[in-house]
Amino acid sequence: MSKPLVTYEKRGFVSVITIDNPPLNILTDQLVHELDGVIDDVLSDQGCRAIVLTATGEKAFMAGADITQFDSLTPEAGRELVEKGKVVFNKLENASMPVICAMNGLALGGGLELALACDIRIADKKAKMGLPETGLGILPGYGGTQRLTRLIGPGKTKELIFTGAILTADEAYQYGLIEKVVENGESRQAALALAEKIATKAPVAITVAKATIHQGMDVSLEEGQDIETNAFMKLCETSDIQEGFQAFMEKRTPNFTGK
Template sequence: MEDKELIQVETEGHLAIVILANPPVNVLTDQIISELDAAIEEIAKLPDIRAVILRAAGEKAFAAGADIGQFPSLTEETGIQLVDKGKRVFDKLAASNVPVICAIQGLALGAGLELAIACDIRVVEEDAKLGLPETGLGILPGYAGTQRLSRLVGIGKAKELVLSGVLLSGQEAYEVGLAERVVPKGGAFEAAKELAEKVAAKGPVAVANAKRAINEGIELPLAEAQELESYLFSKLVGTADMQEGVKAFKEKRKPVFQGK
C-alpha cells in the first residue's frame, strides 16, 4: 500500500499495520489526522484484513498530543471544527469492522491518548507515560477523551485524571483498566502483533459481530443489549464460517475461515 507522508501502512497476511511517523514525538497535526482518515478508508476496502495494529515510529512517543501551536488562534467556531474533525476520524477507527490494537511506547498524551482509547485494545510498555494534561493548558480533552475515558476506567478515575492532568506509567495504566496488557520496554509492538494474529485466526464475521455487540450494547439497557446480542448471533448461524468452525473442532484441527 502506498505510504502517506506522515502515516505509513503495511500489510502482513491478514494484518494491517498503521504507523504514525511524525518525528520526533508524533504530534497529531491536522495533516496526520487527515492521512489517518485516508488510511482507515483504504484499509476498509481490503477484504483480507482481519485486524489492525496502530503503532508509532521512534522510541520517545506513541503520540505526544495535538499541535498546541494552533490553539491561540482558535475561535469558538474553528474550535468546534477542530475537535469535530478529530472525533469523526477517531469514531471511524472505533467503528471499524476489524479490531484495532494499539501498541504504546513512550508518551501517549492528550490527543495521542484519545487516539489510543478509540482503539479496541491497548498494549502498553511498562515505562510509558499516559495522560490527558489539557486542563493545564486551559482547555479540555476534545477528541472524546472525557467520554471514552470514563467508559474505560469509570467516572471517578476519569475525573481524577482529567481534572488533575496527572500522568500514569504503563503499569499504572494497566492497573486502572486504561490498558489491557502491559509489557516490558520495547515489547509493545510484538505483543500487539501476537494478539492481533490470534484475533485474525478467528471467524472474521463472528469477530466483527462480537465487536459490534460490545460497542453498541454498552450504551443500551441490558434487555435491549441482549436483544442485539441475540440478533447478531442469529446472523452467524448457518454461515460457512460457523460450519467450518464446528467441523474443525470435531476434527481437532485449526479452522480455515473465509469470512463468509
C-alpha cells in the same frame, strides 16, 4: 516531496498502521489528514481481519496535538478542529475488525484519545499517559471525556482530567486504561502477536461480537441480551459456523473465509 507521516503494511490478515512524525509524533493537521486516508485504505481491504496501530521512535506513541493551533481559536474554529479529529478517530472505533494500539512511549492528550479509540491497548513499561488539557485551559476534545468515562468510570476520569495527572504504564493498567504492560520495545510485537491470534478466528464472528459489545454498552441488560440473541442468530446463517464445526469434529485448524 516530503515523506508520509502515516503509512501501513499488510502482514497476512493484519494491517499495521504506523505514525511517523518524529521526534514526538505530534498530532498535526496534516497527520490527521493522512491518518484519515490510510484508515480508509485499510478498511477497504476485504482481506484485513485486524489492525495494529503503532508509531516510530522510542520517546512517544503520540505526545499530543499541535498546541500552536490553540493560540487564537474561535469557538467556530475550535469546533472544526475537534470534529475533524473525531471523524477520523470514530473510523477506528467503528472499524469492523479489532484495532490494537501499541504504545511505545508518551501518549498524552490527543495521543491518548487516539489510543482510546482502539479496542485494545498494549504499552511498554516506560510509557506514560494522561490528558493534561485542563492545564492549557481546554478539555480533551477528540472523544476523551466520553471514551475514558466508559472505560474506567466517571470518578477516575474526573480525577485524571481535573488534575491532568500523567500515569505510568503500571498505573494505567491498574486503572483499567490499558490491557497489558510489556517490556520496553516489545509493545509492537505483542500487539502483532495478539492481532495474528485474533485473525485465526472467524472474521464474521469477531465483527459481530465487536458490534454487539459496543451496542450493548449504553442500553439496559435486557436490551443488551436481545442484541446478543439477534447477533447469535445472524451467525447461525454463516459458512464460518459450518467450517468451525467441521474443523472441530475433524480435529484440524479451521479455514475461515469470513462468509
